[in-house]
Amino acid sequence: MSACPTLETENLILRPFKDEDVDDYFGVLDSPEVRRWLHLRESLDRSDAWQQMAGFLGQWELRGTGNWALEEKKSGQFVGRAGLHRPERHDWPGVEVGWTLHPDYWGRGYATEAGAAAVRYGFDELEVDKLFSCILPENYKSQTVAKRLGFEFLEERVLAFFPKLPHGIWVLNRN
Numbered sequence: 001m002s003a004c005p006t007l008e009t010e011n012l013i014l015r016p017f018k019d020e021d022v023d024d025y026f027g028v029l030d031s032p033e034v035r036r037w038l039h040l041r042e043s044l045d046r047s048d049a050w051q052q053m054a055g056f057l058g059q060w061e062l063r064g065t066g067n068w069a070l071e072e073k074k075s076g077q078f079v080g081r082a083g084l085h086r087p088e089r090h091d092w093p094g095v096e097v098g099w100t101l102h103p104d105y106w107g108r109g110y111a112t113e114a115g116a117a118a119v120r121y122g123f124d125e126l127e128v129d130k131l132f133s134c135i136l137p138e139n140y141k142s143q144t145v146a147k148r149l150g151f152e153f154l155e156e157r158v159l160a161f162f163p164k165l166p167h168g169i170w171v172l173n174r175n
């Protein structure tokens with residue numbers, strides 16, 4: 001059994017990634033909009049998508065954090081990923097909440113819905129005092145999700161994994 005729990009929200013199932021998700025997940029990453037906003041390298045391919053999925057599952061096992069695969073309840077369709085990210089990076093601010101959806105599913109509130117579930121999980125199950133979100137300054141759609149969840153802008157800083165541009169670091173304190 002995976003260390004990644006399965007959660008349910010109004011419209012979504014948040015579940016562990018499965019091997020069969022690879023084409024759907026690559027479909028998300030390979031959409032021009034997601035490639036653009038995440039600044040994905042041109043060579044990123046299906047096998048990188050699989051590596052990311054395996055990395056999320058592994059992170060759940062090793063650290064109790066990771067991203068969930070998001071399934072739309074009414075259609076059973078894979079729509080993207082969201083969750084809690086704490087990679088082994090010296091300058092990472094802490095447990096990060098993140099979200100990425102296939103563009104066909106933007107505009108429905110799903111990132112906010114999944115993000116809220118991740119925030120609840122972070123505070124209630126991981127019992128952290130603060131959650132973070134690392135968002136490029138130009139990524140207003142992602143900033144809007146963070147603001148809707150109550151995150152506040154903390155600072156802008158260059159993170160080692162992405163030296164090209166500074167990231168905005170957003171923070172949410174436990175009540």
Ligand SMILES: CC(C)(COP(=O)(O)OP(=O)(O)OC[C@H]1O[C@@H](n2cnc3c(N)ncnc32)[C@H](O)[C@@H]1OP(=O)(O)O)[C@@H](O)C(=O)NCCC(=O)NCCS
Nearest residue numbers: 034037099100101106107108109110111112134135141142
């Ligand atoms: C960031 C990202 C997940 C945001 O997606 P999104 O659909 O805009 O965000 P939400 O799911 O919260 O939906 C909000 C939109 O749904 C609408 N909406 C509809 N029903 C809603 C509901 N019940 N609750 C909230 N919003 C709702 C809102 O009005 C808003 O619409 P708008 O964009 O026209 O203003 C998406 O743009 C994405 O995947 N981007 C590429 C990857 C990325 O940048 N990831 C983040 C890296 S930091």
